[in-house]
Amino acid sequence: MGLKIGIPRALLYYDYFLLWNTFLESLGVEIVLSQKTNKDIVNNGIKSAVEETCLPVKVFLGHVHNLAQKKVDYLFIPRYISVEPRRFLCPKFMGLPYMIKHLIPGIPPVLNVDIDMRKQKGELPVEMYRLGRLFTFNPWKIRMAYRLARENQKSFKKMMLQGFLPEEVFFNGTEKSKALKRTVLKENDQDRNVLRIGLIGHSYNLYDKYINMNILEKLQEMGVQIITSKMFSEAEVNSGLKKLQKDIFWTFGKETIGSAFYLLEERITHGIILLVSFACGPDSIIMDLIDRAYKRAGIPCLTLVLDEHSAEGGVITRLEAFIEMLKWRKQKNEGYFSTHGKPVDCPESPF
Amino acid sequence: MKVTFPHMGNLWIALKALFEKLGHEVIPPPPVTRNTIELGVRYAPEFACLPLKVNVGNFIEGLEKGAETVVMLGGSGPCRFGYYAQVEREILKDLGYSFNIIVVDPPMGDWQRFLQDLQPLGNGCGWREVWDALTLAWEKIKALDQIHRTLLKVQFYNPRVTWKCYDHAVKAINGVDDKKLLQRATSEGIRKLALFSENQNGTFAPLKIVIVGEVFMMWEPYVNLDLEKALGGMGVEVIRSAYLSDWICDNVLFNPRHMLRRIKFKKAAKPYLNCFIGGHGWESVGESVLYARKKIDGIIHVLPFTCMPEIVAQSILPAVSRDYHLPVLTLSLDEHSAQAGFLTRIEAFVDLIRERKQITA
Ligand code: SF4
Ligand code: SF4
Numbered sequence: 056m057g058l059k060i061g062i063p064r065a066l067l068y069y070d071y072f073l074l075w076n077t078f079l080e081s082l083g084v085e086i087v088l089s090q091k092t093n094k095d096i097v098n099n100g101i102k103s104a105v106e107e108t109c110l111p112v113k114v115f116l117g118h119v120h121n122l123a124q125k126k127v128d129y130l131f132i133p134r135y136i137s138v139e140p141r142r143f144l145c146p147k148f149m150g151l152p153y154m155i156k157h158l159i160p161g162i163p164p165v166l167n168v169d170i171d172m173r174k175q176k177g178e179l180p181v182e183m184y185r186l187g188r189l190f191t192f193n194p195w196k197i198r199m200a201y202r203l204a205r206e207n208q209k210s211f212k213k214m215m216l217q218g219f220l221p222e223e224v225f226f227n228g229t230e231k232s233k234a235l236k237r238t239v240l241k242e243n244d245q246d247r248n249v250l251r252i253g254l255i256g257h258s259y260n261l262y263d264k265y266i267n268m269n270i271l272e273k274l275q276e277m278g279v280q281i282i283t284s285k286m287f288s289e290a291e292v293n294s295g296l297k298k299l300q301k302d303i304f305w306t307f308g309k310e311t312i313g314s315a316f317y318l319l320e321e322r323i324t325h326g327i328i329l330l331v332s333f334a335c336g337p338d339s340i341i342m343d344l345i346d347r348a349y350k351r352a353g354i355p356c357l358t359l360v361l362d363e364h365s366a367e368g369g370v371i372t373r374l375e376a377f378i379e380m381l382k383w384r385k386q387k388n389e390g391y392f393s394t395h396g397k398p399v400d401c402p403e404s405p406f
Numbered sequence: 407m408k409v410t411f412p413h414m415g416n417l418w419i420a421l422k423a424l425f426e427k428l429g430h431e432v433i434p435p436p437p438v439t440r441n442t443i444e445l446g447v448r449y450a451p452e453f454a455c456l457p458l459k460v461n462v463g464n465f466i467e468g469l470e471k472g473a474e475t476v477v478m479l480g481g482s483g484p485c486r487f488g489y490y491a492q493v494e495r496e497i498l499k500d501l502g503y504s505f506n507i508i509v510v511d512p513p514m515g516d517w518q519r520f521l522q523d524l525q526p527l528g529n530g531c532g533w534r535e536v537w538d539a540l541t542l543a544w545e546k547i548k549a550l551d552q553i554h555r556t557l558l559k560v561q562f563y564n565p566r567v568t569w570k571c572y573d574h575a576v577k578a579i580n581g582v583d584d585k586k587l588l589q590r591a592t593s594e595g596i597r598k599l600a601l602f603s604e605n606q607n608g609t610f611a612p613l614k615i616v617i618v619g620e621v622f623m624m625w626e627p628y629v630n631l632d633l634e635k636a637l638g639g640m641g642v643e644v645i646r647s648a649y650l651s652d653w654i655c656d657n658v659l660f661n662p663r664h665m666l667r668r669i670k671f672k673k674a675a676k677p678y679l680n681c682f683i684g685g686h687g688w689e690s691v692g693e694s695v696l697y698a699r700k701k702i703d704g705i706i707h708v709l710p711f712t713c714m715p716e717i718v719a720q721s722i723l724p725a726v727s728r729d730y731h732l733p734v735l736t737l738s739l740d741e742h743s744a745q746a747g748f749l750t751r752i753e754a755f756v757d758l759i760r761e762r763k764q765i766t767a
Contacts, residue, residue: 105721143484149683340451343493
């Protein structure tokens with residue numbers, strides 16, 4: 056029987072689960088996931104964490120608690136330093152395994168894996184090889200597992216661009232997955248009645264229904280078309296980044312500000328919503344820059360701050376008011392999309 | 407150019423000397439006050455860390471006083487500080503100021519860009535003058551730190567008078583613009599402060615508390631609510647775990663002695679935190695362990711509310727505290743922190759360690 060390794064269903068799970076799952080399963084490891092985020096998980100996380108930690112990290116701690124009860128041999132909590140050249144994740148990701156060990160006593164041992172792609176050389180990352188060696192002595196097998204994982208991850212990324220939801224892709228495969236259908240957004244002139252909104256945030260805020268109070272479905276119920284910041288290609292993000300004077304050194308920051316600026320430039324959406332975790336360091340700066348740019352351009356921008364105290368009712372009210380305002384604005388400026396690419400004179404947003 | 411810059415403790419004295427030597431008119435922002443912080447809170451992002459808010463307040467006050475150029479340090483991540491200047495520029499722009507900002511970003515291999523960025527500050531001075539200006543500023547930083555170190559060794563004997571002496575010495579250092587005179591002013595200040603300990607007959611053994619944490623909070627007395635002075639008033643000897651000159655030796659000059667110290671703290675931190683996490687978080691953990699092995703009575707960890715690296719440190723420090731049987735107090739401070747509640751917390755902490763010491767003695 057293979058080893059059982061637990062992966063918390065939180066933070067970068069929404070970005071890299073498929074990669075790790077393929078890699079580890081090909082090496083004969085059994086993967087155990089924590090439950091979907093629920094009230095108990097969040098409460099346990101809050102109890103273990105330092106008070107002013109951001110909600111996603113608290114939720115992560117809750118998931119670790121949850122896994123600890125599941126009798127796994129190891130916990131898989133890599134230390135993500137950087138996933139691309141010149142950029143970091145966030146200081147908290149860098150210290151995460153250490154925080155876990157000291158905040159939650161008595162958990163299964165944590166596998167030490169450092170992900171630092173700033174100085175990546177050669178095909179197979181050294182750390183993945185090291186990880187693979189724990190389960191097999193056959194280097195060829197590790198290489199093959201890695202190739203397969205990389206392929207899967209590549210197609211996963213493509214599907215994300217098309218608007219598929221990560222968990223759907225992980226468990227339902229390509230055919231049956233639900234998607235937000237990005238394609239429609241591009242043909243904007245055909246479908247004038249639909250309101251389009253950019254939803255900007257980190258993957259774990261966008262796709263964890265519990266954290267974001269199911270905002271995706273709520274917006275869809277209101278008849279809004281959504282494009283999330285995970286649905287932009289590298290090229291689009293980079294073209295958005297051109298507006299910055301200094302290159303951004305956070306990967307999530309790059310995604311959010313790049314996609315938000317791209318939307319601003321291309322005028323694809325009628326407004327955007329920023330999903331921010333309370334006490335998120337990078338977002339406190341990035342989202343402010345986005346908000347400023349939108350204010351200057353006169354395009355509505357709503358910031359929703361997520362924390363453990365956010366009440367669902369309040370969020371819905373704010374969402375509804377925002378959507379109403381956008382609809383009203385849209386009617387007033389029907390000519391809006393024909394001035395594609397040029398700033399439109401609009402009154403300052405009340406939000 | 408009329409230059410202004412952000413405040414951090416006594417840093418302004420060195421910066422003023424530097425820019426004046428380069429032939430600029432220097433308009434230091436007024437000292438940090440309630441008003442500075444209120445300005446920062448009003449215009450900076452709500453969830454930004456406190457140093458950014460104070461910076462914004464400083465800049466507004468500096469520009470109002472007539473400055474035209476803002477000089478700010480940059481960085482390369484992973485912490486927020488590296489992007490501070492970018493937001494600050496946008497904030498000031500939105501407020502309608504016409505100004506110029508010079509961001510000193512680390513060269514990161516691109517020396518040409520680095521020198522180009524700094525060129526306006528050079529003001530056409532030759533290398534020799536630039537060198538003189540830089541060394542004078544550096545000497546001032548070192549001198550100020552020396553004076554401060556001496557002050558902390560004696561302030562608990564007589565807080566009122568020692569601080570007066572200290573302020574006097576700082577003023578003297580600010581007044582000189584020549585290395586020889588600077589040396590004289592420094593040794594004079596140190597001599598006067600050292601007198602306080604000589605007059606004691608050595609019977610009084612104060613409690614020793616080390617301050618670790620985020621550097622801005624350690625070094626800017628207004629935002630840490632005069633923590634050091636408050637502790638001195640309670641008869642405690644305060645040890646600051648890092649000074650600005652240490653930071654420069656560590657991160658800019660790569661001074662060999664400091665590199666050795668860094669190896670030591672990394673080794674000490676290893677069981678708790680074995681990697682760089684941005685900001686000063688690693689140092690906070692490592693230095694805590696190093697000091698915990700010495701004869702000290704407690705540690706105070708200061709951080710601005712929501713500071714990322716220090717939250718990691720804060721999550722880990724209880725383990726250090728447990729392993730070394732050493733009380734640790736974490737003070738997370740923001741613009742709402744009020745003197746009253748703050749003092750009670752510190753008093754309670756000092757009482758606790760005093761009792762502990764009596765029991766174990
Ligand atoms: S990026 Fe923000 S939300 Fe994510 S872990 Fe860091 S501080 Fe928390
Ligand atoms: S170290 Fe802390 S205070 Fe400094 S920039 Fe980073 S988060 Fe802000």
